[in-house]
Amino acid sequence: MNFKxxxxxxxxxxxxLIGILIFPIIFVVRLSLSGWNSYNxxxxxxxxxxxxxxxxxxxxWQSFLRLSFLSVTTVILQYVIxxxxxxxxxxxxxxxxxxxxxxxxxxxxTPVIMTVIWxxxxxxxxxxxxxxxxxxxxxxxxxxxxxxxxxTVIIVEVWQWTPFMFLLLLAGLLSLPKEPFLxxxxxxxxxxxxxxxxxxxxMAPISIGAIIIRLIEASKIMDTVYVLxxxxxxxxxETSSFYIFIKGLREFQMGxxxxxxxxxxxxxxxxxxxxxxxxxxxxLKD
Amino acid sequence: MNLIAENLSYKLDEQFxxxxxxxxxxxxxxxxILGRTLSGKTTLLKTIAGLLTPDTGEMKFEDRDxxxxxxxxxxxxxxxxxxxxxxxxNVFENVAFPLKQRKIDNKKINVEVSKSLKSVGLxxxxxxxxxxxxxxxxxxxxxxxxxxxxxxxLLLDEPLVNLDxxxxxxxxxxxxxxxxxxxxxxxxxVFSTTDPxxxxxxxxxxxxxxxxxxxxxxxxxxxxxxxxTLKVAEISNDPPMNILKANIGENKIKFxxxxxxxxxxxxxxxxxxxxxxxxxxxxxxxDTGYDFEVELAEISGSxxxxxxxxxxxxxxxxxxEVMNFNIHDKVKINFNTxxxxxxxxxxxxxxxxxGGSYV
Amino acid sequence: xxxxxxFLKYFFITFWAVFVVAPFxxxxxxxxxxxxxxxxxxxYIPWVDFEPKLEGWRVLIKSPAKGGVDIIEPYFNxxxxxxxxxxxxIVLGTLSAYALSRFTFKAGFVKNNDITFxxxxxxxxxxxxxxxxxxxxxxxxxxxxxxIGLIVVYxxxxxxxxxxxxxxxxxxxxxxxxxxxxxxxxxxxxxxxKVVLPNSIPGLIVAGMFCIIFGWIxxxxxFILTFTExxxxxxxxxxxxxxxTPWWSLSASAxxxxxxxxxxxxxxxxxxxxxxxxxxxx
Numbered sequence: 001m002n003f004k005x006x007x008x009x010x011x012x013x014x015x016x017l018i019g020i021l022i023f024p025i026i027f028v029v030r031l032s033l034s035g036w037n038s039y040n041x042x043x044x045x046x047x048x049x050x051x052x053x054x055x056x057x058x059x060x061w062q063s064f065l066r067l068s069f070l071s072v073t074t075v076i077l078q079y080v081i082x083x084x085x086x087x088x089x090x091x092x093x094x095x096x097x098x099x100x101x102x103x104x105x106x107x108x109x110t111p112v113i114m115t116v117i118w119x120x121x122x123x124x125x126x127x128x129x130x131x132x133x134x135x136x137x138x139x140x141x142x143x144x145x146x147x148x149x150x151x152t153v154i155i156v157e158v159w160q161w162t163p164f165m166f167l168l169l170l171a172g173l174l175s176l177p178k179e180p181f182l183x184x185x186x187x188x189x190x191x192x193x194x195x196x197x198x199x200x201x202x203m204a205p206i207s208i209g210a211i212i213i214r215l216i217e218a219s220k221i222m223d224t225v226y227v228l229x230x231x232x233x234x235x236x237x238e239t240s241s242f243y244i245f246i247k248g249l250r251e252f253q254m255g256x257x258x259x260x261x262x263x264x265x266x267x268x269x270x271x272x273x274x275x276x277x278x279x280x281x282x283x284l285k286d
Numbered sequence: 287m288n289l290i291a292e293n294l295s296y297k298l299d300e301q302f303x304x305x306x307x308x309x310x311x312x313x314x315x316x317x318x319i320l321g322r323t324l325s326g327k328t329t330l331l332k333t334i335a336g337l338l339t340p341d342t343g344e345m346k347f348e349d350r351d352x353x354x355x356x357x358x359x360x361x362x363x364x365x366x367x368x369x370x371x372x373x374x375x376n377v378f379e380n381v382a383f384p385l386k387q388r389k390i391d392n393k394k395i396n397v398e399v400s401k402s403l404k405s406v407g408l409x410x411x412x413x414x415x416x417x418x419x420x421x422x423x424x425x426x427x428x429x430x431x432x433x434x435x436x437x438x439x440l441l442l443d444e445p446l447v448n449l450d451x452x453x454x455x456x457x458x459x460x461x462x463x464x465x466x467x468x469x470x471x472x473x474x475x476v477f478s479t480t481d482p483x484x485x486x487x488x489x490x491x492x493x494x495x496x497x498x499x500x501x502x503x504x505x506x507x508x509x510x511x512x513x514x515t516l517k518v519a520e521i522s523n524d525p526p527m528n529i530l531k532a533n534i535g536e537n538k539i540k541f542x543x544x545x546x547x548x549x550x551x552x553x554x555x556x557x558x559x560x561x562x563x564x565x566x567x568x569x570x571x572x573d574t575g576y577d578f579e580v581e582l583a584e585i586s587g588s589x590x591x592x593x594x595x596x597x598x599x600x601x602x603x604x605x606x607e608v609m610n611f612n613i614h615d616k617v618k619i620n621f622n623t624x625x626x627x628x629x630x631x632x633x634x635x636x637x638x639x640x641g642g643s644y645v
Numbered sequence: 646x647x648x649x650x651x652f653l654k655y656f657f658i659t660f661w662a663v664f665v666v667a668p669f670x671x672x673x674x675x676x677x678x679x680x681x682x683x684x685x686x687x688x689y690i691p692w693v694d695f696e697p698k699l700e701g702w703r704v705l706i707k708s709p710a711k712g713g714v715d716i717i718e719p720y721f722n723x724x725x726x727x728x729x730x731x732x733x734x735i736v737l738g739t740l741s742a743y744a745l746s747r748f749t750f751k752a753g754f755v756k757n758n759d760i761t762f763x764x765x766x767x768x769x770x771x772x773x774x775x776x777x778x779x780x781x782x783x784x785x786x787x788x789x790x791x792x793i794g795l796i797v798v799y800x801x802x803x804x805x806x807x808x809x810x811x812x813x814x815x816x817x818x819x820x821x822x823x824x825x826x827x828x829x830x831x832x833x834x835x836x837x838x839k840v841v842l843p844n845s846i847p848g849l850i851v852a853g854m855f856c857i858i859f860g861w862i863x864x865x866x867x868f869i870l871t872f873t874e875x876x877x878x879x880x881x882x883x884x885x886x887x888x889x890t891p892w893w894s895l896s897a898s899a900x901x902x903x904x905x906x907x908x909x910x911x912x913x914x915x916x917x918x919x920x921x922x923x924x925x926x927x
Contacts, residue, residue: 002339002748002749003356003748003833005832005833005834006744006747006748006750006833007744008834009740009741009743009744009748009833009837010740010741010744010745010748010750010760012737012740012741013737013738013740013741013764013804013808014741014760014764016737016800016804017737017764017767017800017801017804020797020798020800020801021767021775021801023778023782024775024778024779024782025778027778027781027782028774028777028778031777031778031781081661084657085658085661088654088657088658089658093654093658097914097918099658099662100914100917100918101910101911101914102662102665102666103661103662103665104910104913104914105665105907105910106665107858107910108858108903108906108907108909108910108913109862109903109906109907110861110862110864110878110879110882110902110903110906111862111864112862112864112879112882112883113878113879113882113883113899113902113903114668114899114903116882116883116885116895116899117668117671117672117895117896117899118668120671120672120675120892120895120896121667121668121671128671128689159664159665159668167913167917170917171917174917174918191650216768216769217768219769219771220771220772222771222772222773222865223864223865226864226883227883240771241771241772241773244773244777245773248773248777249776249777249780249869254777254781257777258777258778261771261773261774261777262774264771264773264774265770265771265774268769268771269766269769272769273766335824335828336827337824337827337828356832357824357827357828358827358828358829358830358831358832359830360828362828363828364824364825364828366821366825368819368821370819370821370822370824370825372822372825372826372840372844373822373844374840374843374844383826383829384829384830387829387830387831387835388830431829435829
């Protein structure tokens, strides 16, 4: 089917999207080639920013590693926990509806707002967590210890976004055909075998899809970090977005921030596309 | 008011779905497109409908360049093999849809829809939802919607293939009635099928299609009696016609150590080597006959299809009862020599029991 | 074995349920506290551990002049921006999705899948990349701190979601239905609106839900691109965080802000059980 009408369908959305995007992107590139900061305007300094970025800014690359660590860890945890939860409320469970709705709730809340609450929750002297743990003689520095702060961020992210994984995976489980399970039952497979050989393989495409989706979203972690730790303590939870934010909208080194933004964008597009393609190939091979 | 096409070709992924197809359809007639799966039947119907545009070729209808007319202006109707109806509308609304689209007033719509539903035997089903209907009923709704339009061209793409055997036979009968009574004398009906029996029953002009090419055009009887090529003989028979390599010598047909007296209608053949054709139904089991070995016995309905082997020759014979055979059993068979066909080495019909020849 | 598994199952589920509910409960009790109840260390049960006060909640009703917290206006601002951007995204996105599902496009080496990928890959775009140029750009055309500016930016966030979900959904509606509509006399526009769209309502609802969710929860763009004139809810709450707003008002405001979304959770669960979401993921 090919009619001239097809353009009328496609173009409004496409052009609006390109229209909104094109100027900012071009501007970012142009900005990255300038030394715009509090003193200079839109001058032209060529690739100076990029040179500085690649040779003289370890903080950027460290922020990148931190980002990778945080996002990959949270996604893996979300996947494992989300799958477990989805599988458990899939069938034969009391109060099924109640649990399903309950487990969806965190995803429906505004992350920043919840993080504000988490900040009080994990408060080292006045918060409930340390209050309870003090009975066991522990008083972890949730927000002030460089290593622990990372895990606090992960805990909050896992609370917030596991429901999303849970939703995608439960939807997937509910859409699985019944026949393979009937066959397994006839063959007398134990629940463990059933999971390993029937459920999990059947869920493979959906799992890959859910992981890719969550990975894309997780790579943009910003809100939680901003509210919970402000990148700290020190720079232990500083993600790339946060560092760029500091440089661009706090220190107003816009030109340099633009070069960071652009580099960050290209890296994310390439790495996420590669990961998506690799995961899809791995799945197709099985 | 003829639908005339010339050299329609359509290529997709290096394969010809239509290869220089030409035809001349006259109003008031039924045309059957006979071909195997993937022979181009659906492509042809979709091209007539306007859903596909051919790469080359011309098509004229009522002296208009039909290819320039968009689908929605072509005044056609189509019934698919997959029971297509509008899921969000009930039966009445489904059938009324094309009339509403033409802005016909409601009173007339009611009359026409009722008439149409009656002709397909679905009176009283107006308020049912599509999802509640069985496959056969859904297909009837599709048919009713197609008939209500009084379209000039009615296309049916293997409409019975997804129905069970009994329903298929029943609807085939009903189709014939509908086509002869309900349709105006102005319409062209194009019906595609893979089943030669269906083509014979419809008894219209048959166009045999294979790999996008038109192999033969003729009345159903003609195709049956005088298939132009080996391929046509294969497509127009179920089970396919048996083809054996044979030669003629001393007034006898010889193959695989068998010698048969040359039947009269084959005496006109000039070549010594030829392809012998004989239908499965024209081979009988007998106590005295030629020895063959059983390779496979298929029970189909109330008949048995026996796959037999002798040397390099493999044939199928159909027996009108259910019999049990084991692999490697030895049987004796006889050929009804009056019904034997001869095709020359390039595959063209040289002589048929009905006097046809394309050489 | 079966019993052990069952026990573990309920244990794990209960554990997670407690984890889910914990911050809400904490915020709830905290909202009834005052200075003493907070600063002496963590307290939990009203009347047992501390003396409940309504100050945290009164603050929501008091006007800002008297030290209150106005969340009504940010609430409606968020609602307006989210709904408008979602609506535009869904309308434009659905039309494009239909084209990508049904028709073939080819411009050089760019084909359907590439165009679809272009739409969907916008989700990869880190907000920071767009926010700096938008900050300068909107400033230049005087759209900073405006609702319209935000709506425009949100379209980039939400249209990919609409396209993603609807392309997948349309691929599941048989083409033959479109074709039959065309044969019955509809031009492609009519075929879309009269036949395909009515059969796509579930998909539209799912797309709508996700657009609204992801639009509502945005903090970053609203934070960067608005200041005083226009305030969105997330920004407002966070602003409370950094000022000297006490924990109790903070908790009360936060709870009120997230409460409505819980209704959405019910709706989503309904659709989940009806089996409408599975396709989008593949």
